[in-house]
Every structure is written in C-alpha cells, then in structure tokens.
Amino acid sequence: MIVSYKWLADFVNLENVTPQEVADKFINIGFEVEDMKDLSKGMERVKVGRIVKLTRHPNADKLQICTIDLGGGDTVQILTAATNVFEGALVPAALDGADLPNGVKIKTTNMRGEESQGMLCSGEELCIDNSVYPNALVDGIMILDESAKPGQQIAEFLGLDDVVYDLKVLANRPDCQSVMGLAKELSVALDRKFIAPKTEFKQEKIDLPIKIEVETENCPLYLGCIVKNVKLAPSPLWIQRRLKLSGITPHNNIVDITNLVLLEMGQPLHAFDYDKIANHKIIVRAAYENEELTCLDDQDYILSSDITVIADTDKALGLAGIKGGKEYSISNDTQNILIESAIFDRVNIRRSSRKLGLRTDASARYEREIQPISTLNGLNRALTLISSLNCGTISSDIVQVGELKDEKRKVSLPLSDIKRTLGIEIPTENIMYILNRLDIETTLIGDAIDCYVPSIRADIERSADLIEEVIRFYGFNHITPTHCEQTSSIAGGMNTMLQLQRNCVSYMLATGAHQVRTYGFCAPTTLDKLLIQENSELRNYVKITNPLSFDYSTMRTQMVSSLLEVIKLNENRKNKDTQIFEIGKIFKDIRDNKDNIPCEYNVLSYMTAQNVDFFNVKSITEMLASKFGINFTYKPSKIEYMHPNICADICLGNKKIGCIGKIHPRVLKNFDIKHDCYYFEINLNDLPAKKTKKAKPLPKFPSSHRDLALVVDENVLVGGMIETIKKTVGDMLENIELFDIYQGEQVPNGYKSVAFNLTFRKQDATLTQEEVNEAINKILVRLESTYQAKIRA
Amino acid sequence: MDKQLQEILNEAEVKVKQIKDKQTLIQVSALFLGKNGALSGLMKNLKNLSNEEKRVLGEQLNTLRDSLNKLFKDKENEIDDAILNEKLSKEKVDVTIPVTPSPYGTMHPIEILKKDLIDYFIERGFELKDGTDIETDYYCFEALNVPKEHPAREMQDTFYIDNETVLRTHTSAMQVRTMESQQPPIKMISTGNAYRIDEVDATHSPIFGQLEILVVDKNVTLADLIGTLEGVVKYLLGEKTELRVRPSYFPFTEPSIEADATCPKCGGKGCALCKETGYIELLGAGMVHPRVLEMSGIDSNIYKGFAAGIGLDRLAMIKYGVSDLRDLYENDINLLKQFK
Missing domain, CATH: 3.50.40.10 (Phenylalanyl-trna Synthetase, Chain B, domain 3)
Incomplete structure (x- = not known):
C-alpha cells in the first residue's frame, strides 16, 4: 500500500514528527516499510528564481549571463547556454552545493571570466517528466508558470516535497488497505488525535x-x-x-x-x-x-x-x-x-x-x-x-x-490472560487506554474487560486478538525475555532417522565425499535419459499440477539423476575427482497411508568420478553396514542406468534396500559426462534402528583355523560359495574370509582358484582335529556337488 | 666371600667384557651357570660338608649365582640395545617429503546450519520430529486456521499435487501432527524442506530448508518465545547480535511476531547486506492460536504454546557469506570444499 507523509498528515497531526519517525512507528506496529522515497531528494538546493536581467557573455558566444531574483532581495548570477530563457521567466535554479537527482553536483565556477553561482535546470536534470509538470521536457530550461514564487523550494512548487512509503499490509488487516486506515494506526502509535475527513454535501x-x-x-x-x-x-x-x-x-x-x-x-x-x-x-x-x-x-x-x-x-x-x-x-x-x-x-x-x-x-x-x-x-x-x-x-x-450492519462485537478480555500470554503485567489503565484509542469501547467487570469492537475491525474475534492489539502499541520492548523456566521437562532427543543420518554423514565425510543438496524436482524425461523402462516403478512419480517449469514438474523417484547433474557441472568446470553424497528424499505415488499422501523415502546416495573400481565403492557400503551393526548381501542385478555386469542389489536379509554399480556408459553420454562414475544408494527407511547391545561373554575355548583353496568355473559367484559353506557348517564356523582369487597359468582356462581362511570354534568345548576335518570334508563334498569345485592341488 | 668364589666372579667379569654377540654370551654363560659349569661343580661339593659349613657356603654360592645372573643379563641387554640401535640407525625417513592426503569430506552449509540448530535444541531438552514434504491440505493449512479461500493463502504460493495434497509451504505442518499425537508438555523441533512458488534467483528458491519450533505447556508465554529466539540468534550469529521483535500476522499464531537480528556484517549500522536497514529478517513466530490448539485437541484454557519457523537458506547465506542462493544448490566442489 502506497501512502505519503503529506497524505497521512491530512488525518493525523505530524508536527515535529520526521518522515523517518513515521517509518519507524509503522515498523513497530507491524507494517513493514518495503520502500521509502523522498520525492524531493536532490532538490534541497534548487529554488524558484526569476530572470531579472539577461546579457550576452562578453567572451563566449553561446553563453548568456542571467541575474536571478531569489526573492527576499537575494540575487545570484548564473550562466546558461540554453536559448529558451528570457527576461521575466520563472526557472528552477540549482545553487552552489546542490546535488541534483541525476547525480550532478553544482558548484560556483568561473566561465571565461564570468562567475556562475549555480545552474538553471531542465526537467531532465531534475529527473521529472511531463506528468509531474506540463512541459517539463521542453528543449532547454524548464519555464515555470506564474504561480511559482521566487525563493520557493522547487520541490514544494512541483508538489514533490513529500515522502512516499510502500507499506506491507498483511492479510488480516483489510481495513488498512487505505490511507485512512493506516493513518488511524499511526495516530494511535503517536498518541495523537485522528482527524476524520468531513462529510458535508448538499x-x-x-x-x-x-x-x-x-x-x-x-x-x-x-x-x-x-x-x-x-x-x-x-x-x-x-x-x-x-x-x-x-x-x-x-x-x-x-x-x-x-x-x-x-x-x-x-x-x-x-x-x-x-x-x-x-x-x-x-x-x-x-x-x-x-x-x-x-x-x-x-x-x-x-x-x-x-x-x-x-x-x-x-x-x-x-x-x-x-x-x-x-x-x-x-x-x-x-x-x-x-x-x-x-x-x-x-x-x-x-x-x-x-x-x-x-x-x-x-x-x-x-x-x-x-x-x-x-x-x-x-x-x-x-x-x-x-x-x-x-x-x-x-x-x-x-x-x-x-442491510447496512454496523454492530459492535463483544469480546471479553480476562486480565489474567494477558500475563499468561505475554509473560508480563500491563497496568489495566494502559490496556484500556490503548483499546479505546483503537475505538474499542471497554468496561471493566471484575477481572475481565468487556470490549466492544467496531465492525471495521473484523479481525478481532477473541481475547488473543485483543492481547495482540495491546502489545502492538504497548511495545514489545517492555517484554523481559525468559527461557521457559516454568515449563516441564520431557525426554527429548533425536529420533532414529536422524541418528541414522548422522552416522551416514560422519562416515561419508571420512571417505572424503562432499555433501550436496539438490532439488527434489525432476523432469519426467529424465527417466528416459536414465534408460528407465516404460513399466518401471520409477515411473510412478508424483506430478505437480502447477509447476514452475517442465524441468520441475514431478517429484524425483530416484536420486541418481540429481547426482549425475552435479558431476556434470563439476566436470564442466574442470573440477577433478568429484566424490559426492546426498541424504535426500525420493517420492513415489503410492498412497497406502491413512492421510492418502504419496510415499517418501530418505535415501543416502553416493557417486564418484574418481579413478576407482567397484570394490573401492563396495568397501564404503560395507563400512556403513558395519557402522550400522548389520550385514549387507549383494545380488547381481540389472538396473537400467547401471553397467549390465557391474551392478548389484544391496540386500538386508532378503529385502532389497539399495543398489551399487557402475553407471551405464550410455547414461553418462545422455548426461554429457566423460568420466566413469560409480554409484550406490541405500534406502534409510529400511534400515533397522540400532539397538542397545548387551555384552556377550568372551569365548572360553580355542579356535581352529584352516585354509581352503578351490578351483571352480570362473562364473561361479564367490558370495554363493561363502553362503554354501556357512550353511554346511552351521554355528561351528565362526568366520570365513576370502584371501585370494587367482586366474592364470596354474589354473585351467575358464576356471579360477578361490582361497578361503576358515575359523572354527565351539562355545562349550575344545574342537578336536577330527571334528574340524569332518567339517572340511562336508564342505568339499557340498561345494563339489553344487559348483563342481575341486580342491586346488 | 670365599676367595675361590670371588675369583670365579672376577673370571666371569673379564670374559663377559670381551663378548660381542649373543651366541658367545650363551656359551660363556654355560661355563659358569650351565649343568657342568663352575657353579654347579661347587654345589655338588656341598653334600660333603658339615651342616654349619653347608649353610655358610650355601649362602655364598647363592650370592655368587645372583651376581652371575645379573652380569649375564646386563650383558644381554647391552647386546640387544646395540642390535636395536644398529637397526634404528638404518631406518630413515625424510619427514619433509610432501604427501597426497586423503582429506575429509565436507558438509553442505545448509546442513551444517541444520545440524547446529538441532544440536542446540536437543541440548535444551527438545525432541526432534520428522515430517513429510508432501502434506495434506488439512495439516498444511486448514488445521493451522487457514481455511480454503482464506486471504492468507495468497501469502504462500503453493504447489499442488491434487486438491487435497500439497508440497508443504512450511514446516508448521508438523505442529498439528505433533499436537494430535501427544498431550502437553510438548517441546518439539522439526526440520526439513518447504516449497513455495518462487522463480530461482539470487535470493529465492522454490525449495528451502526450515526449522520449526513448538512448545506447548501450562506456563508458556511470549516472553519465553522471545528469550528462546534471542538465545538461538546469539548462538548462530554471535553474542553481540540483538533481536528486534515486530508485530506480524500469521493465521496460526496470535499474537504473531517477526524477529530481525542486528546485521552480523555491520553490527546494525547499515550496509549492503542488510540493505542499509541495520537488521536482517530472520523468522516468523508467535503464540499458537487458541483455535489451532483446540482443533488439535488441546484445551486452550489450560495450555498455551509458542511456535517459530526459521528459514535456513537465507541464514546460511548470511552466516557463511554466500551472496547468491543458487551457489548453494549448484554444488560446485570448490565452494563445498571451503566449509571444513
């Protein structure tokens, strides 16, 4: 809402109140000043002058010497090159020291032997156009009409001796979408009388x-x-x-x-x-x-x-x-x-x-x-x-x-409610005075004030609204801050998801990755760039009905594209070894909750464009699993945006909770990325909460170690062999570690040698050699029947 | 000591002095302490002596054995030290050679701010609640005293998924969810993304981070709200920062306030950062509107509450000296790296 100082002054006496004080008052009572402009800025030293004498400059053909009457007997001499001036003309004269609206500074100068004590101004130099003053933009000096008085400030003559405010009027105050409404507020803030305009017509x-x-x-x-x-x-x-x-x-x-x-x-x-x-x-x-x-x-x-x-x-x-x-x-x-x-x-x-x-x-x-x-x-x-x-x-x-209804609304204000809401006591007479100034009639009955609110203040419906009015004008500076000393304690603390996220962040930082923050918006065509199939669940996206643009028209169902964009930006800027992670949300249009809103998942995603291999990246997910106190298994998988043979589902038990792999070269091309990228993501919502662990007693009986080297077809999965060994032996197998995979001269073509280190232990007795041998034999039999594995000679 | 025994000890000392290696030490030690060594020879003779003589000589022999043991042990240590010193003298590293470190990663500035704020409130006994980015119209607006067609809906341009589903325009949506699920006392914070229709530019983003604060109890006042805000503002922007409280309007709080902080750059004198006002706008807050309490099933005659919402993006810009908001969402590693 635009108001001006002089306009407000029609309704409230602003004598001895500066324009800045008006602005401050408005801020204090809740009307933000979005802009404040002094229309006369730069015109402080520009006055109306009458040219009483005009002579040619003796040493310069193009200059004329004007003697200017500034009223009150003051005259100055000003030189001008303009040709439209004449004796008797009223003109704007910028005097020594003027700093004009167009930025020009005026000083007394000597021009070829004659002194010029200022400058006559054109409309352009005063930054005004014909809408402010007719013929302001004539070629030459602005000639003023006879109503101008020599010596008068030019801003006053032009009606620009005013300050304009742009005030923000919030939605609860329709009554203040008017100069009068705002003037009413100002009058209360200044504690001055509000002067209502007269209603008088024949x-x-x-x-x-x-x-x-x-x-x-x-x-x-x-x-x-x-x-x-x-x-x-x-x-x-x-x-x-x-x-x-x-x-x-x-x-x-x-x-x-x-x-x-x-x-x-x-x-x-x-x-x-x-x-x-x-x-x-x-x-x-x-x-x-x-x-x-x-x-x-x-x-x-x-x-x-x-x-x-x-x-x-x-x-x-x-x-x-x-x-x-x-x-x-x-x-x-x-x-x-x-x-x-x-x-x-x-x-x-x-x-x-x-x-x-x-x-x-x-x-x-x-x-x-x-x-x-x-x-x-x-x-x-x-x-x-x-x-x-x-x-x-x-x-x-x-x-x-x-019907022209104009009834006052009765709202009761219990005095105790003021202290309970604001935390301070306000004298009852101050409360009543402020309310009365707002045209709210008050009657003190017992410990409550009965308030009668004028119909124009439709926003005041309950005591809380009245309390706001009181504190607005009483002043927030009267409130002494306190720190919830009177409130009760609760258990407090972080929730599991935040704990989990913090664990992720601290470990991911240790790997040297940088945390990024990307938009959850996505263009539906991004899925095409990721080679996602038509029937994929990733296409079950949430659409925004009024998006900012096509690129921001759906909510992302995956995070890989967000990270690819970051990699691309950094590659374009020649930043090397980009390694990033984000903990963000993905959204799917599955509505299986009571609120019928789409599902959201918190996802940890990671991407690197360093010179690394699959196993470097897998070591990160393994370290995370260890940090969470769980075990991941990796199942070879086909995901459209990943390399067909370097891609796995990350599983917790039988549940898929993420994926890991190398980004498909075709996808890299679609995103205009040159360097190979590896990626993994883990759905944090699927991770179990870390439980408080109880200590297990340390083993009482010794363990027994055996190495086992086996030759199998090169396509046999090591993970499968490990699972088979674990199932065959059961609890007695304390640990199994892969320590070597070999392909080369000593192994037939198309085969590989896989070597494990096994640790056996019983909790209740010392293992005998026979027991261990028996276990090894069982393993060999099972591996042979399952994978045609042979013990390596 | 017996003269003969003293001579044995002297002899041993002379021999040990000449030893340079462990092998010789073992051989020499056997001459004196071994099965057929000098000491055992003397011990064997003991049985031929009287009890009194046995006692006297026996004691002397024990003393001799201890002295010999010490002599050889000292020599052994001396040899070990020499070997180790020899080894150490050969192990050399030029500690001035530069290395390629594997540096720590860095947190995103907005996430650092979020973490700092969460820590601050958790330490003060608040609990953290998670909300969803996609919210029902009810929790985002209606339950917060913003019915359909309310003029205040104009204040926040909303992305709609459908008629009843929106991208939340503020984390305040979590207020009602929290109050519906538990009775006071409530001391809750919630952080996350909020969404508003704003074109991306140097100071606007359609997605931004927010922190929501909600306290509901029997004796909660506006003074508590102001004290809480003053504390968090000083924590974030420095001890000298001052809070300015102005009245404002939000349909879900009454009275409503807006809080500004003295500009951390100029200290309130006025500069380009604060657009010459000396203050920066920080947050909106207020006393929970009694109608909001009532709609959430909380008796507004018994309980009062305060709530505040702090925008994180702008605060991160101010705190970390980032002049263009877009930089924070572009994720140039060279910018991110700086926030160690």
Whole structure:
C-alpha cells in the first residue's frame, strides 16, 4: 500500500514528527516499510528564481549571463547556454552545493571570466517528466508558470516535497488497505488525535428515477446515488498527484474522485453513465454463460455463470467488484451519473478475478473483505468531494439494497490472560487506554474487560486478538525475555532417522565425499535419459499440477539423476575427482497411508568420478553396514542406468534396500559426462534402528583355523560359495574370509582358484582335529556337488 | 666371600667384557651357570660338608649365582640395545617429503546450519520430529486456521499435487501432527524442506530448508518465545547480535511476531547486506492460536504454546557469506570444499 507523509498528515497531526519517525512507528506496529522515497531528494538546493536581467557573455558566444531574483532581495548570477530563457521567466535554479537527482553536483565556477553561482535546470536534470509538470521536457530550461514564487523550494512548487512509503499490509488487516486506515494506526502509535475527513454535501430532489435489483447472494449490500448535470473537467492537481503516487492515471474529476476514495478509504466505487442504463434499472446478477463484455482496459471478456455482473435490462455493464465496462463508462458527453458503492462476496471476487486473469485495485480490496460501514463512508466521502469541487448536483435519494450492519462485537478480555500470554503485567489503565484509542469501547467487570469492537475491525474475534492489539502499541520492548523456566521437562532427543543420518554423514565425510543438496524436482524425461523402462516403478512419480517449469514438474523417484547433474557441472568446470553424497528424499505415488499422501523415502546416495573400481565403492557400503551393526548381501542385478555386469542389489536379509554399480556408459553420454562414475544408494527407511547391545561373554575355548583353496568355473559367484559353506557348517564356523582369487597359468582356462581362511570354534568345548576335518570334508563334498569345485592341488 | 668364589666372579667379569654377540654370551654363560659349569661343580661339593659349613657356603654360592645372573643379563641387554640401535640407525625417513592426503569430506552449509540448530535444541531438552514434504491440505493449512479461500493463502504460493495434497509451504505442518499425537508438555523441533512458488534467483528458491519450533505447556508465554529466539540468534550469529521483535500476522499464531537480528556484517549500522536497514529478517513466530490448539485437541484454557519457523537458506547465506542462493544448490566442489 502506497501512502505519503503529506497524505497521512491530512488525518493525523505530524508536527515535529520526521518522515523517518513515521517509518519507524509503522515498523513497530507491524507494517513493514518495503520502500521509502523522498520525492524531493536532490532538490534541497534548487529554488524558484526569476530572470531579472539577461546579457550576452562578453567572451563566449553561446553563453548568456542571467541575474536571478531569489526573492527576499537575494540575487545570484548564473550562466546558461540554453536559448529558451528570457527576461521575466520563472526557472528552477540549482545553487552552489546542490546535488541534483541525476547525480550532478553544482558548484560556483568561473566561465571565461564570468562567475556562475549555480545552474538553471531542465526537467531532465531534475529527473521529472511531463506528468509531474506540463512541459517539463521542453528543449532547454524548464519555464515555470506564474504561480511559482521566487525563493520557493522547487520541490514544494512541483508538489514533490513529500515522502512516499510502500507499506506491507498483511492479510488480516483489510481495513488498512487505505490511507485512512493506516493513518488511524499511526495516530494511535503517536498518541495523537485522528482527524476524520468531513462529510458535508448538499443534496437536492432529482427527477431521475433509478431502480436497483440484486438477484445474487454475492452482493449483500448495494448503495447507489445519482449525480445530475455533472461538469466533467480535469481534477485538481492535488488529486492527480495522489493518484499518480499509486500508479493510477488521472482521467477526469468524477473518475479521479472514485479512485481517490478507493485509495483513501479502501472502498471501491464505480460511476456509470446514467442515461445509458436501459430502463434506468440496475440488476446485479450472475453472468450468462458465454456472455461477452468489453471492459475499460479495452479487453473482451467471455463470462460464465459463476461471475457476477452489474447489468441493466439489456446487458452487462461491468464486472462486479473488478472492472467497469467500456460502453457505460463516463465519456465527454456524459450528463448524469450513477455512483455505486457496494459489497461483493470476497470468495466470488477472488475466483472470478483468478478465472479472468484480471486483478485490480478494487478486486484486491474485495478479496480481503469490505465491511458495510465502509460502503456508506466511502460514498459519503465521494459525494463530499463532488460537492466541494462543484462536479454536479447530488440526489437526496440514496438507494440501498441489502442491510447496512454496523454492530459492535463483544469480546471479553480476562486480565489474567494477558500475563499468561505475554509473560508480563500491563497496568489495566494502559490496556484500556490503548483499546479505546483503537475505538474499542471497554468496561471493566471484575477481572475481565468487556470490549466492544467496531465492525471495521473484523479481525478481532477473541481475547488473543485483543492481547495482540495491546502489545502492538504497548511495545514489545517492555517484554523481559525468559527461557521457559516454568515449563516441564520431557525426554527429548533425536529420533532414529536422524541418528541414522548422522552416522551416514560422519562416515561419508571420512571417505572424503562432499555433501550436496539438490532439488527434489525432476523432469519426467529424465527417466528416459536414465534408460528407465516404460513399466518401471520409477515411473510412478508424483506430478505437480502447477509447476514452475517442465524441468520441475514431478517429484524425483530416484536420486541418481540429481547426482549425475552435479558431476556434470563439476566436470564442466574442470573440477577433478568429484566424490559426492546426498541424504535426500525420493517420492513415489503410492498412497497406502491413512492421510492418502504419496510415499517418501530418505535415501543416502553416493557417486564418484574418481579413478576407482567397484570394490573401492563396495568397501564404503560395507563400512556403513558395519557402522550400522548389520550385514549387507549383494545380488547381481540389472538396473537400467547401471553397467549390465557391474551392478548389484544391496540386500538386508532378503529385502532389497539399495543398489551399487557402475553407471551405464550410455547414461553418462545422455548426461554429457566423460568420466566413469560409480554409484550406490541405500534406502534409510529400511534400515533397522540400532539397538542397545548387551555384552556377550568372551569365548572360553580355542579356535581352529584352516585354509581352503578351490578351483571352480570362473562364473561361479564367490558370495554363493561363502553362503554354501556357512550353511554346511552351521554355528561351528565362526568366520570365513576370502584371501585370494587367482586366474592364470596354474589354473585351467575358464576356471579360477578361490582361497578361503576358515575359523572354527565351539562355545562349550575344545574342537578336536577330527571334528574340524569332518567339517572340511562336508564342505568339499557340498561345494563339489553344487559348483563342481575341486580342491586346488 | 670365599676367595675361590670371588675369583670365579672376577673370571666371569673379564670374559663377559670381551663378548660381542649373543651366541658367545650363551656359551660363556654355560661355563659358569650351565649343568657342568663352575657353579654347579661347587654345589655338588656341598653334600660333603658339615651342616654349619653347608649353610655358610650355601649362602655364598647363592650370592655368587645372583651376581652371575645379573652380569649375564646386563650383558644381554647391552647386546640387544646395540642390535636395536644398529637397526634404528638404518631406518630413515625424510619427514619433509610432501604427501597426497586423503582429506575429509565436507558438509553442505545448509546442513551444517541444520545440524547446529538441532544440536542446540536437543541440548535444551527438545525432541526432534520428522515430517513429510508432501502434506495434506488439512495439516498444511486448514488445521493451522487457514481455511480454503482464506486471504492468507495468497501469502504462500503453493504447489499442488491434487486438491487435497500439497508440497508443504512450511514446516508448521508438523505442529498439528505433533499436537494430535501427544498431550502437553510438548517441546518439539522439526526440520526439513518447504516449497513455495518462487522463480530461482539470487535470493529465492522454490525449495528451502526450515526449522520449526513448538512448545506447548501450562506456563508458556511470549516472553519465553522471545528469550528462546534471542538465545538461538546469539548462538548462530554471535553474542553481540540483538533481536528486534515486530508485530506480524500469521493465521496460526496470535499474537504473531517477526524477529530481525542486528546485521552480523555491520553490527546494525547499515550496509549492503542488510540493505542499509541495520537488521536482517530472520523468522516468523508467535503464540499458537487458541483455535489451532483446540482443533488439535488441546484445551486452550489450560495450555498455551509458542511456535517459530526459521528459514535456513537465507541464514546460511548470511552466516557463511554466500551472496547468491543458487551457489548453494549448484554444488560446485570448490565452494563445498571451503566449509571444513
């Protein structure tokens, strides 16, 4: 909301209050100052001057010497090269020390023997255009009209001696979407009187009939008033300037008055050309399907029945609460007008405005709700201005459809609630004083204050709302901070998922990997780049209905693409040995929960573009398993984006909880990556919580060790052999370690030698040689029958 | 000692002095202490002596044996030392040769901040709760006193999955979930991503990290909220940081406040970072709206609560001197490496 210092000063006395103090007050009571602009900045040393004498410079053909009268007997001599100056002209004179809006600094100088004590200014040099002052942009010096007084500050003459604020008005304060509403707040903050504008206009009996019918529930109140014999003319400069502050183009006195009231009081008004209203009957109704209307913005709109229009008996005249129609608006030959001041349903306006893609100053205010009393106040203010500016004759008959409710709302404020909410005591008289200043009537009854809230403050419904009003004006600086000393303790602490994530981070950092943070958005085509099949579960993605862009239109079902993008960026920047990890979320459109929301999984993902092999990466996942106190198994697998033969599912028991492998070269090409990449991911939601361990007693009996070297077909999986050995021996096998795999001269072609180190132990007795031999024999028999394994000679 | 015995000891000392290696030491030691050595010869003679003589000579022989043992043991140690010293003298390393270290990885700055905040609150007895990024419209808005068509919905441009499902616009969605699942006392924090329709630029991102704080109990006040915020702000930005509290509006808190911190760069004098205001906007907070308590099944006549939401991305930018938010999501290793 744009307001200016001088405009606010119409409603509250700002004597001895600086513009900065006004800004600070607004911040303190909850209106953020998003921008503050001193319109006169750079014009402090620019005054109106009259050229009393003009002579040629004796030593320079192009220069003229001007003697400038600055009023009060002061004169200065200023040289100019401009040719449009003349004796008697009123001009802006920048004096020694001026620091002009365009950045030019003015100093007294000597030009070829003649002193120049300043500079005469063009409009351009003052950074103003024709909208601020007619003919501001003429070639040469800006010539001022005779209303300017020598010695007067140029900013004052141009109406630029003002400071403009852009205040952020939050959604709960529709009453402050107006200069008056904000001035009211300021008056309470400054503890000064609020000066309400006068309502004073002459009314006459007028013989122009009007009938208003409301056929929709979206218009609870409609006020209309006829003004006869309007005298259209440009509105006075002060109105035009105030409209321009808010970016509204002035049209004529009537339209400008309706717009001014909108800004000043927050009440949208509309003026219709009375003589064009068919049968002099206004009908507020739902639009017909596909009804067409050309609005004031020269756009044609095609309407539907959920949009409300103001119509006559023939057709629609305007969009209710949003914008007027072109045909029925005021034109140069308008004689009589109907002024509308109404309320339209905020939800209906919001939806219509969205649907039409048309948001206006009026619709913005209706969307936040307007109170009935403001409808009457707004109309009265417009009629006062019409009357005082002699724009026409006002009818004594104000037509009203709907109820004009203006009841005070009773809200009780228990005094104890203030201390309980704020943590401080505030004297009752201060509380009552603040509330009264806000036009809230108070009666102290026992330990509670009965408050009667004016209808305009629809946001105040319960005691908490009143407490906010009190502390807003009493000041947060009165609150002494405390630290929850009065609250009870709870167990507190991290949850399992965070514990798990922290364990992951600390280990991943130890591997030298850098943690990254990527967006969870994904383009659906990314899955094609990853070669994902049409029927893959990775295609069961969550779609965003209103995404920022195609690239951000779904939630990712995998993290590999996010990390590939990071690798690519670093490769493009010639960063070597990129090794990264992320703990992030993936999303799948599986809705098997009570809230019916898509599933989310916390995933640890890792990628490296270093010169490493599969086993380097597997050692990381193994170390993680060890850190979590669990065992992973690895099953050869086919995943579209991985190398067909260097890829495994990571399993916990029989459950797949992740994958590991080398990224498929074709995928690397699709992502424009040159270096080989290895990747793994582990779904953290599937990991068991780490339990508190109880100590096991140390073994009492000695262990026995044996080495076993076997020759098998080169395609036999070592993991399978280990599983077989474990199953064959059972509990007696304490540990099995692979210590060698060999292929070469001493082994037949197509075969490999695999050597294990086995540790046997019994918990309740010392093992005998015979028992160990028996176990080894069983193993050999089983391995031979399963894998045709032969003991290596 | 008997003269004969003294001579044996003297002889042994002379011989030991000349020994250079362990092998010789063992041989010489056998001459004196071995089965057929000088000492055992004398011991054998004992049996021919009277009891009194046995006692006297026996004692002397024991003394001799101890002296011999010590003599040989000392020599053995001397030889071992010599061997070790010889070995050590050959083992040399040029400690000045540079190595290629395998350095530690680094945490992402936003994650560091998140970790620091979690640690701070966990130490103060809070519990951490996890929420989902995709939330129902009910928990994200309606249960927080933002019914459909409420003007406040305009404040947060929301990504919709469908009519009833959204990408949460704030971690406040966890407030109601927590209050529905347990009665006070509640001291909860929750962190995670929130989403709003914002084009990516130097200070905006459609995804950003947030920390939610919620305390509900019988005696919780706005003064407690301000004290808590003051503490966390000093913890994050330094002891000298001051908190400025302004009134604000959120549908789910009443009174609502916004808290600014004095600019950590200029200390409040005004600079480019704080756009000459001396303050940086930090967070929104307030006393939980009684209606929100009631909708979550908590008696608003007995209990009060405060809640706050802190945006992590902007704070990370300020704390770590990152001027463009996009840098934090681009993940250039050369930037990440700096946060050791």
